[in-house]
Amino acid sequence: MDRKKGLTDIAARVRHALAxxxxxxxxxxxxxxxxxxxxxxxxxxPRSSRAATQLNRYWxxxxxxxxxxxxxxxxxxWTRAGTFQIGESREGSIGDVIEAADGRVVPVSFSExxxxxxxxxxxxxxxxxxxxxxxxxxxxxxxxxxxxxxxTGRTKWEFDVGAYRVTVNGTKFRMAYQSTTRALRVSTEExxxxxxxxxxxxxxxxxxxxxxxxxxxxxxxxxxxxVPEAAAGPAAATADSGPGPANSGPGPAGSAPALxxxxxxxxxxxxxxxxxxxxxxxxxxxxxxxxxxxxxxxxDFALVCQTATAKxxxxxxxxxxxxxxxxRAVAALGALRRRFPRSPDAGTAAxxxxxxxxxxxxxxxxxxxxxxxxxxxxxNGPLMGDAFGRLMEARRRAGDLAAARxxxxxxxxxxxxxxxxxxxxxxxxx
Amino acid sequence: MVxxxxxxGDDAALVEALRAGHPGAAAALYDRYAAPVxxxxxxxxxxxxxxxxxxxEVFIRALDRIGRLRDVxxxxxxxxxxxxxxxxxxxxxxxxxxxxSLFSPERTRPRQLEQPSSDARRALREIYAVLDQMPVDHxxxxxxRHVHGAxxxxxxxxxxxxxxxxxxxxxxxxxxxxxxVRERPELTYxxxxxxxxxxxxx
Numbered sequence: 001m002d003r004k005k006g007l008t009d010i011a012a013r014v015r016h017a018l019a020x021x022x023x024x025x026x027x028x029x030x031x032x033x034x035x036x037x038x039x040x041x042x043x044x045x046p047r048s049s050r051a052a053t054q055l056n057r058y059w060x061x062x063x064x065x066x067x068x069x070x071x072x073x074x075x076x077x078w079t080r081a082g083t084f085q086i087g088e089s090r091e092g093s094i095g096d097v098i099e100a101a102d103g104r105v106v107p108v109s110f111s112e113x114x115x116x117x118x119x120x121x122x123x124x125x126x127x128x129x130x131x132x133x134x135x136x137x138x139x140x141x142x143x144x145x146x147x148x149x150x151x152t153g154r155t156k157w158e159f160d161v162g163a164y165r166v167t168v169n170g171t172k173f174r175m176a177y178q179s180t181t182r183a184l185r186v187s188t189e190e191x192x193x194x195x196x197x198x199x200x201x202x203x204x205x206x207x208x209x210x211x212x213x214x215x216x217x218x219x220x221x222x223x224x225x226x227v228p229e230a231a232a233g234p235a236a237a238t239a240d241s242g243p244g245p246a247n248s249g250p251g252p253a254g255s256a257p258a259l260x261x262x263x264x265x266x267x268x269x270x271x272x273x274x275x276x277x278x279x280x281x282x283x284x285x286x287x288x289x290x291x292x293x294x295x296x297x298x299x300d301f302a303l304v305c306q307t308a309t310a311k312x313x314x315x316x317x318x319x320x321x322x323x324x325x326x327x328r329a330v331a332a333l334g335a336l337r338r339r340f341p342r343s344p345d346a347g348t349a350a351x352x353x354x355x356x357x358x359x360x361x362x363x364x365x366x367x368x369x370x371x372x373x374x375x376x377x378x379x380n381g382p383l384m385g386d387a388f389g390r391l392m393e394a395r396r397r398a399g400d401l402a403a404a405r406x407x408x409x410x411x412x413x414x415x416x417x418x419x420x421x422x423x424x425x426x427x428x429x430x
Numbered sequence: 431m432v433x434x435x436x437x438x439g440d441d442a443a444l445v446e447a448l449r450a451g452h453p454g455a456a457a458a459l460y461d462r463y464a465a466p467v468x469x470x471x472x473x474x475x476x477x478x479x480x481x482x483x484x485x486x487e488v489f490i491r492a493l494d495r496i497g498r499l500r501d502v503x504x505x506x507x508x509x510x511x512x513x514x515x516x517x518x519x520x521x522x523x524x525x526x527x528x529x530x531s532l533f534s535p536e537r538t539r540p541r542q543l544e545q546p547s548s549d550a551r552r553a554l555r556e557i558y559a560v561l562d563q564m565p566v567d568h569x570x571x572x573x574x575r576h577v578h579g580a581x582x583x584x585x586x587x588x589x590x591x592x593x594x595x596x597x598x599x600x601x602x603x604x605x606x607x608x609x610x611v612r613e614r615p616e617l618t619y620x621x622x623x624x625x626x627x628x629x630x631x632x
Contacts, residue, residue, distance in 0.1 A: 006608070007576060007604060007607070007608070008576075010557075010611075010617075011576035011577055013553070014473075014554060014557055014576075014577050015473070015577060015579070017551060017553070017554040018469065018472050018473055018476075018477075018554070018577075019469070021472070024465070024468065027468070027481070027482055027485075028464045028465060028468060028485075030482070031460075031464065031468075031482050031485050031486055032457070032460050032461070032464065034482075034486055035456070035460050035485075035486050035489050035490070036456065036457055036460070038486065038490060039456045039490075039493065095450060095452055288579070290581070348440070382439030382440050382442070382443035383440065383442055383443060385443070385446055386442050386443075386446070386502070417450070418446070419446065419449065
């Protein structure tokens, strides 16, 4: 008996028998409920604080407790962080995505009296509601704001809208933002707001009855349309504005992605040959990345890159990053950006190319270029926070301290407690 | 309609959301990785009715330690390693109980939910009975390499030992496994069938 062969086969049978598991879904489903209940339980306030409350209630002299309570209540009312409510009854949480979909309009009401209204397709996050200062990220769509003016002058509202910042103290205005083209229009009905950042060299005041549509020179060169006036919602903004920036200009290090149709097409007749050799695909699909990469190399890696799907290219790139020369990863990601220029994976590819340039090659300027490309293409993408942080880090390592400071400021504005916050503060302190 | 945060994003974004205490992130973590983590636990322990509890333990540990994860894009591999640790701890716990509770074998034997309703399941149960007799370190090397499909390097990392040691443990485990299998008719048949099948294919 061949020992190795016997072991290999018996192991395969064990795996197969383990995978044939009729109880799996029930067990996972019931496990989910138990897990989330445990998470919920852990979020409860500690028992000791409740015990302390009871102690106060029963043992301290009533009059003394009452006076303390009145004082504390006054202090709390003065300094407390505000709250907000989504729709009629749902309490909002910091960081939640709030969306208006299916033709609905969603009001968001703040405890100090201000109100935002999201129109269909609108998407925002409330980043902070501190005493006197509220910070909101507008990710997409039309948002009407009605901000209560406070005589004390303590109220400060800030909206991050793409690359722009809208600062306000008591007004009614509308922001219409199209994330796909990064086009913004601010129209003020009452009071005034200040718009800064983005393509504006100096902050611009927008008073009652005025509108501002700042245009980014680089965007204009790409033919990005303005947001239409009244119907400036995402529904009206779905018209394709053409290939994104990364597809219309050279990327870093001579890996200029050419314009291409969005449909993936084999790039040469030889592609058929690669299509016939599909072993690498099975291995990649099974998560055996190292073996999949080797099989792809045997099948002619260049041809594989011409026939693979976007997800397969990402997996091959991962395999290249971890197990192979990084040039394999770069080749797979380059092919992905050429062949699938409008897919979200193209942005992920840009981000990963930035990581490779930074971590494997120490090419920090090039890495910064890639992270910028990612942020340009997917300003609200899932890797946005990490891309901002890595961009700042890459600029610092490339010796471009002015740019690093600018990135650090942007990062802290959006992610004051994010994983790169300490580094951002360190950069700003120098 | 309002869509309060159901988490959407890749692993890097998920880790960031978990660290920020995002309310939808724990559920997203579980939904994304419960099946592979459970399979890892099963591949090490076999069919075992402690697996639901251990599955929960892995995810609770993950929430507690998410701040320590360095390469956020290796979330899946990190969870898998955590599942390996949890399973190994469980085997060690049972070994200790076995020693301490010689007069109460019912308490130490892994309880198995699945009844042997087919030849494959019967053989599976037999195989894990063989593995239960091995020293923990040998068993881990064998299971990680042959059942879980880890490379030698990955197995060494998961067992927190050197490559040379894992190779040595694996070689001993293989010898021991084959010896034990030959004493069990059901498994001998499986092994020989497997060998014939492999040879025919080659």
